[in-house]
Amino acid sequence: MKAIVYEGFGAPDVLQLKELPKPTPKDDEVLIRVRATTVTAGDWRVRSRQLPRGFGLVGRLVLGSSRPRQPILGTELAGDIEAIGTGVSTFKVGDPVFAFSGTKMGCYVEYKCMPANGLLALKPATLGYEEAAALSFGGTTALDFFRRGQLQKGDKVLINGASGGVGTAAVQLAKHFGAEVTAVCSTVNLDLVKSIGADKAIDYTQEDFTRNGEAYDIILDTAGTAPFSRCGDSLKDGGRLLLVLATLKDTLSAPWQSLTTGKKVIAGPVKERAEDLRLLARLAEAGEFKPVIDRRYPFERMADAHRYVDAGHKKGNVVITVG
Template sequence: MKAIVCTKYGSPDVLKLTEVAKPIPKDNEILIKIHATTVTSADWRLRSFEMPQGFGLISRLVFGINKLRQPILGTELAGEVESVGKNATKFKAGDRVFAFCGATMGCHAEYKCLPEDGPVVLKPANLSYEEAAALSFGGTTALDFFRRGNLQQGEKVLVNGASGAVGTAAVQLAKYFGAQVTAVCSSANLELVKSLGADRAIDYTQEDFTKNGETYDIIVDTVGTAPFSRSKGSLKETGRLLLVLCGLPEILQIPWVSVTSGKKVIAGPAAERVEDLRFIAKLAEAGEFKPIIDRCYPFEEIAEAHRYVDTGRKKGNVVITFDRSSDTAQ
């Protein structure tokens, strides 16, 4: 099968279209023929090795010293079950599914094997493969942070970086849970975040949300520009700052914040739970959650997709599509 291999850390030029062995499902696994995947900020970060402050050394130990131990990037997919292992009973050939592979990656390929009990669920019937592929990363990340932040109905939530994959998901989920939502983004994306349900949209080039006198129960920082030192004055006395992206100094500060105030800082990687995929799928099927797609690129042009994600200006998700026109089963 064809796969995109990251040959070393660096620019999108390190990505090579390569022929690799097609995986064979183990007894408890399913083999998925991938129809769509995505290029996320996580893919950009791992390929370029642009890590948050303080995480360079530990990231090399975890992911690889000079190149990735898992050279095939891609954290999410949508596709069709081609075959199942002899003990797999939850899915059958022909099932249309989507999955979130998280740190194990491997979705930038034509096929992927996953345990039947793993992070894979049936695709909502009303979504295309492209839309389903874009459900997982932003949706499950925002959901996990809101769970850890104990979001309650009626609370005031500000989403900083509201137009990216996690940001657009956070706006929609906060509204679903009954919050009053303020979205911070660039002027080009104000109408987008309003269309997702934001009660107010702030153009960060024209207004600094930390200086307008407003306070919030929860601030979600998806882009790493609203650390506690900057946003503490915008949190209510029992406010929670959810740092989706932050450096090691911010994490080390968390215990001190908890001891010296009623405010709380929540950071660290989001949990990967199949229950969250099912919840997001249910919302999408009911029309309560919509994955936002900025651009689609064919599989062979994935390096160009990376170049676009590298700009930091994508709206929602960047999707990669596979040409399955020659397949007999669609």
């Protein structure tokens, strides 16, 4: 099978197309013929090892020092089940599915085995493979942070970095849960965030949301530009700051700030849940959640897709078609 492999950290040119053996599912696994995958911010950070400030040493320990511990990137996919293990009864051959490998990665392949009881769900009939492949990363991230932040109907929510993969998912999910949503993005993305449900959009090149006198129940920061030191005064008493992207210092100081300020700061890894994939599928079926697709690239142009994501201007998701 074809796979995109990297044997050293660096620029997109480290990604190489190679032939690898086609995997065989274990008793509790399914074999998926991959139709689409994605390039997320997580992929480029792992590939380049450009991590938030303070996480350099941790990154070397987890990702590898001189060579990647996991030589195949990619966290999400959509495709068809081609074979099942002898112990699998929840899926059958031919089922269209989408899956999330999360921190294990390994989705830049033509075929992938996944545990049948893991982060795997039937593809919503309302979405094609490319859209379904982009359901998981942004959707599960937003759901986990909103869960930890105890998002309630009627909450006033600001999403900083609202036009990216996590941001566009967060706007739609916050609206689904009944929040009043303010989206912060650049000038060119104002219409986009309004089209997916934002009640108000702030152009960060023209207005600093921390100085407009507004206060919010929840601020979700996907861009890493709204630490508590900057936006604490924009939270209501009892408000919650959700740091999707945070430095090591901001992550470590979150418990102390929560204890001493009357406002809660939440940071740290996302908990991956199979039930979140099933929820996203139901919302997609109901027309309440749809991944935003910016660009599509063929599998052989993976490096070009990474170059585009590296530039930091993608809107929503970048999808890779496979085969």
